[in-house]
Every structure is written in structure tokens, then in C-alpha cells.
Amino acid sequence: xxxxxxxxxxxxxxxxxLSLFSTACKKPLAENQNLIHSAMTIDHRERTFYLYLPExxxxxxxxxFVLHGYTDNARNMMExxxxxxxxxxxxxxxxxxxxxTDSSKNTFWQVGYSFxxxxxxxxxxxxSTLALHLQSEYRFSKTRTFATGMSNGGDMCNMLxxxxxxxxxxxxxxxxxxxxxxxxxxxxxxPIPVFMTNGNADPITWWEGDMADKQGYGPxxxxxxxxxxxxxxxxxxxxxxxxxxxxENDTPVITQKYIxxxxxxxxxxxxxxxxxxxxxxxxxxxxxxxxxxxxxxVF
Numbered sequence: 001x002x003x004x005x006x007x008x009x010x011x012x013x014x015x016x017x018l019s020l021f022s023t024a025c026k027k028p029l030a031e032n033q034n035l036i037h038s039a040m041t042i043d044h045r046e047r048t049f050y051l052y053l054p055e056x057x058x059x060x061x062x063x064x065f066v067l068h069g070y071t072d073n074a075r076n077m078m079e080x081x082x083x084x085x086x087x088x089x090x091x092x093x094x095x096x097x098x099x100x101t102d103s104s105k106n107t108f109w110q111v112g113y114s115f116x117x118x119x120x121x122x123x124x125x126x127x128s129t130l131a132l133h134l135q136s137e138y139r140f141s142k143t144r145t146f147a148t149g150m151s152n153g154g155d156m157c158n159m160l161x162x163x164x165x166x167x168x169x170x171x172x173x174x175x176x177x178x179x180x181x182x183x184x185x186x187x188x189x190x191p192i193p194v195f196m197t198n199g200n201a202d203p204i205t206w207w208e209g210d211m212a213d214k215q216g217y218g219p220x221x222x223x224x225x226x227x228x229x230x231x232x233x234x235x236x237x238x239x240x241x242x243x244x245x246x247x248e249n250d251t252p253v254i255t256q257k258y259i260x261x262x263x264x265x266x267x268x269x270x271x272x273x274x275x276x277x278x279x280x281x282x283x284x285x286x287x288x289x290x291x292x293x294x295x296x297x298v299f
Contacts, residue, residue: 062092062144067153109156148172162186180219191233199275
């Protein structure tokens with residue numbers, strides 16, 4: 001799940017869904033009756049994904065995308081985040097898409113990292129096209145499709161918020177950042193609710209950002225700048241004073257929740273005190289996956 005690197009934004013134009021969608025959906029490789037491993041040809045590339053379908057899933061059910069980090073994979077995200085258990089409990093489907101491999105043989109999402117500038121990959125198109133296909137094929141809700149992700153997958157969530165707000169209702173990046181290139185292109189898009197989770201001692205996604213590009217990923221905003229950007233876009237105000245959750249392991253999680261009272265958009269920020277670059281789970285006390293679903297379920 002760890003992502004050893006972070007990016008510079010090459011913002012690829014969002015091409016027409018219809019022109020890129022060659023539906024060569026191959027025969028699914030069912031691992032059990034609830035889990036489908038399948039492939040599609042999108043933009044002349046074979047793209048794979050896992051789809052988890054709980055028992056007795058109702059028509060028009062919500063769909064949650066879970067995006068892995070740099071060097072990670074879809075299978076590991078499925079096995080480590082606990083999202084399938086929540087899907088069984090609350091009645092939603094989960095899609096775990098697989099990123100492509102870069103020139104260093106590492107899996108990634110194209111958010112514009114400096115070392116991916118020559119990679120002609122449009123993952124916004126891939127994820128949007130896949131979402132539309134699954135909505136149609138499985139009769140999932142067209143207005144309740146969400147995305148969360150870890151690290152590079154969290155960065156991709158920020159990109160989806162800016163470039164695919166017509167497809168995804170809300171996003172929840174974990175240990176993610178806002179690349180400057182994505183930020184620069186985001187102003188004209190429609191805002192959607194965002195739930196950010198970051199550790200303030202993260203050695204990979206720096207809390208203070210890296211606009212000077214010292215890490216070599218490309219410039220990215222600080223966590224506070226990213227938060228204020230989403231708050232301003234959604235025209236939200238702080239609902240109440242910040243709260244602090246203190247599990248028995250003494251790892252405080254500071255929660256801030258902002259809301260637009262008229263249209264119901266919300267922006268949440270969870271700060272894990274001394275938190276590192278990981279998917280926060282405090283056994284039996286705090287599970288970020290459960291908090292993410294609480295956020296999505298508002299919408």
C-alpha cells in the first residue's frame with residue numbers, strides 16, 4: 001500500500017467517452033459468486049478490475065471505486081482496506097481497478113508525476129468509462145458513484161473531483177495530494193464533496209506540500225491549501241469546532257467538517273496526529289473505511 005513516490009501534473013484532455021470506449025468486455029473470471037475479475041479494452045488498452053457484489057444487492061445500489069497507490073495493486077487494496085465487509089453490511093458494490101505499469105515496471109495512476117510526463121495514459125477516461133459501463137451492466141446508481149484511494153490513488157481522487165465531477169458524486173483521498181497541474185486546471189469544473197485524510201508526519205505526502213519540487217514528483221499543494229481549495233469550491237463553512245477522536249492507542253484523529261447549508265455539499269478533513277503514509281486502521285476503534293462510507297452515505 002505504500003507509495004514511494006509522488007508527482008508533476010500532466011493534465012491530459014478528457015476525450016469523448018464514446019470515442020474511447022471499445023467494449024471488449026472479456027468473459028469474467030469469477031473467483032466466487034460475489035467476486036468478478038474482468039477486463040475491458042479502453043483507449044486501445046486492456047484494463048482489468050475486480051468487482052465485488054454483495055449478496056442480495058438491490059438495483060440502483062451505490063458503487064464505490066477503491067484506487068491503489070503507486071507500486072501497489074487492486075488485489076491488495078481489496079484484501080487490506082476492509083471495503084468488502086462494509087459492502088456486505090451496507091449494501092453497495094465495490095470496484096477495484098488496476099493501474100497500468102510505467103517504464104520502471106511500477107503500477108501507477110496518471111496524475112502528472114514528473115517521471116510520467118511521457119506516459120500517454122488517460123486514467124480519468126478509463127475510470128469514467130468503466131463507471132458508466134458498470135452502471136449500465138449491473139444497474140448501479142448513476143447518481144451515487146464514489147471514489148476513494150490511497151496515496152497515488154488519493155491523488156487520482158483529487159483529479160476525478162476536478163475532471164469527472166459529472167460521473168463521481170464524491171471522493172475521499174487518503175494520504176493524497178493535489179498536484180499543482182491539477183489545481184491549475186480545476187477552477188472551471190463543478191465542485192463535488194471531498195473527504196481528506198492525511199497524517200501530519202507523512203514522509204511521502206508532505207503535510208506542507210512540495211511546491212519547490214524537492215522530492216521530484218512535481219509541485220503539489222500543502223494539505224491545508226488543498227483543504228481550503230475544496231472548502232472554497234464547495235462554498236462550505238465549518239459546522240462546529242473541531243473534534244478529536246482518541247482511541248486507546250493514543251493516536252488522536254482530529255476531525256473537521258464543513259457544510260454548504262443550501263445544497264448539502266460537505267468537505268471533511270481528518271488529521272491523524274503523527275500519522276505516517278498509510279491507510280489508518282486502529283483495531284476495533286477506528287477504521288477509515290467505515291468513516292469513508294459514512295461520508296459517502298450522506299449523498
